[in-house]
Amino acid sequence: MSSIPYSSYSRTTSMLSSNQLMYQLRKIQSEMSDAQNAITTGQAINKPSDAPTLTSAILLVVEQMEAREQHENNLDYISTMLNNVDQAMADVATVSIEAHSLALSQIGITSDEGTRQAEASVVDAQMSALLDIVNRKVLDIGLFNGNSNSGNEAFVEFMGGVRYVGAETNLIAETGLSNEVAYNSNGAEAFGALGYVFGDVDLNPTATNSTRLKDVDGATDNGVRLGSLQLDGDGNTVTVDLTTARTFNDVVTRL
Template sequence: MSVTSVNLPRVSFTLRTFNLQEGLRRNSLGLFRVQNQLASGLRFQRPSEDVLRAAATVKFDQRLDQLDQVGRNLERVNGVLTEVESALQSAVDLFRHAQTLALQSVDDGTTADERKALIPVVNSVLDQLLSVGNRRYLNNYLFAGQQVQPPFVHSDDGVVYTGDAGRLETIIDTDMSTGTYTIPGTEFFAATSSQVVGAVDLDPVVERRTRLSDLRGTTGTGVELGRVQIEVGSDAYVVDLTGAATLGDVIDRLNAALPPTLRVDLGARGLA
């Protein structure tokens, strides 16, 4: 602390008084700041008091906030992974139980009544698996992907997966890098099956060249050729289809037997 000298030559008394008061004011302000630092433990109260240190302090506080957020994120991730591990173990145990029930049901020594008694047991296992698939942690479904509704629901056809194949992610480092930490039900339970593709066309389109021998029908008996009778009003027409090999042959024979006003053609679903 210093006091400005007032013994200035050739200076008026008023100016000397002003200089003395200004020096006292600065010293009082400095003393006040020191007292505040001692009382609060802070080097400064306002950023304007020390701009450089204030800027460094702001950056340091931001860094601490980031570290705190990353710590909370990692704690959440650890909780989710712990819950997923528990769900995995529960699912494995239930699958093993289901396998045991399946082997028991196909055993030659199991009676029909015993197999019937296994039905509620199997249903119970399925319900427990459904509960595992819909397990939550902190109000988030573990296996719903990025959806917020229960991923597995009962339907008339069984169990339907309503989630997606996405994963939840979070910030895992102060450089703002992210990482995923959930497993969708499509992977955990193989909840969706791939498209079933066969070698047989289940909805074929017939043409004039389609062979009658290829038209097996729903019963597999095929087309029986012979004499057929077509009735149009009071008129009846008999057509002999014996020896016809293709649909084109059938169409030609029908048109040959019918009057010109009646024609048979091939439509999208067959003869029309």
């Protein structure tokens, strides 16, 4: 009896062929979609699976780009703040010059108690203007607060004067440089607000008969120049020699 030789046959069903064809079509469609997306966005890689070996390098570049963008934003903000600080300093200088001119105008025989009283309201307005300037804020950040609480004022009225309550160091920001950059100022460095007075000199002196003439600086801070005075009264001219006067009492006695 003859035997039938064994043979191996590879059979492919219609369903399998159809699935393989659909897989190839989907793959081609996906590749076409990726190519179209790359053309539209200008990016060859849009998700990690597009290039797994390059993902870490791409993420590092993206992180550096985001940091650079933040640094640029910080620089814009710093520029805005410092421009406002410069403007405030210029405004302080303007008001100070006006106050100095006003003070000089009240020195001399053309000024009396009445005119000084009239100008007192101007001085009060100038003081108020200066207080407003040094307490300016931008985005709730005090220009002269230093790194203290931005919600507080830098300068406050205190016992008839003004006291600085801010910090001695400034707010800082990163800009990508080796050192951080300050973007506001403080009362200590801008106006010397934390200065101290040392000594035993009376800051509110009162002249008496025993006050020495050499201790009096005078309105122009040049001291008292001794000499002879000519006084004219009722048509009579009298010369008063004050050369050897030493105190206010000496002057009063000789007059």
